[in-house]
Amino acid sequence: MPELPEVHGYKVYIDSTSLHQKITQFDCRDQRLLKQPLADFEKHLLGKELSKTQRIGKYLFIVTTGDKILVLHFGMTGRPNYYKSEEERPKFGHIVLTFENGFHFAFENKRKFGWWDLIDSVEEFKKEHGLSDDARDLSFEDFKASLETRKTHIKKVLLDQRVAAGVGNWMADEILYQARMHPKKKVEEMNEADIKKVFDAMKKVIEVAIEKDAHYSDFPEDFLMHFREKGAKCHHTDCEIEKVKLGGRSTYFSPEWQQM
Structure with a gap:
């Protein structure tokens, strides 16, 4: 399972590839991976941009230019994949964002234990899930x-x-x-x-x-x-x-x- 160092690497990868680009399509092949209805993801992500990321433990939070914050949990085998042509879509890329520049962001999730959610506040999420400060930042x-x-x-x-x-x-x-x-x-x-x-x-x-x-x-x-x-x-x-x-x-x- 991806732990703190792996998810930190995913954060760096997303920061360097997928931020500040308008989302034009949202595709999900298995809606069980979504903690909210598909329509909510379309409403809050289409036409918006991913603006910055924050990691707490194994959770990755992506602030958008809309009203919601995207939460990614990578489960056992999840990882991000930024690619250009549709033919390059990874086999287990069950969730894919398409950007205005024609590139795509896939959430690979072979065993389907990972998931996406939409939240209003990172601090509220942290309290609800009983998370400490990130171990890297912990005093x-x-x-x-x-x-x-x-x-x-x-x-x-x-x-x-x-x-x-x-x-x-x-x-x-x-x-x-x-x-x-x-x-x-x-x-x-x-x-x-x-x-x-x-x-x-x-x-x-x-x-x-x-x-x-x-x-x-x-x-x-x-x-x-x-x-x-x-x-x-x-x-x-x-x-x-x-x-x-x-x-x-x-x-x-x-x-x-x-x-x-």
Whole structure:
């Protein structure tokens, strides 16, 4: 699933290709991907322009020159695709905007878990969906405060979008590996220094992933992503990576590097 770094890349891509162009057509092959009636999308997008983008976690908000803000969620396999001729429309481009210049913006969505919505306010959406500030922008004080009443393990907390919007499963594993924190460590047993280690590791992982355009093969050699599978060897200790289920999610860690 696209996580914070991937969606950041989509934001940059859209900013560089699809803004400030009048929308002349709106085509949707599967209206189940729309959170509002098709007629509402046509009303609020046709004749309008996409003017600027904002990302919070895994959600991408696109301000338009009309009354509504477009929300994109990429689900498991979603991604944007800007192309010229109709013959280039991607196979799974289920939603397509056509611009006055003849180019098209497709929302590729192979498994159809992604969706589009129209909203009035980003702040209201954020409150309704219980989102924290974006994990990249989150302050340490807010991060620490959100952990104060937690009574579960740190891996589960990191995946809570009310704590760190945008952090997904692989990122949580990587953050804990970089922080040398066991994923089963209970939050109530962590002191401020422990919390700061996790916070600093989160910021590090986010920035590295964005800098490398979420190309895992380009990550530093000591990143878990290079050996994130059961039985692989830890970069630091050469012990075997273990896999457990935490909160229903597959979790990978190095038992010698991330001791309880």
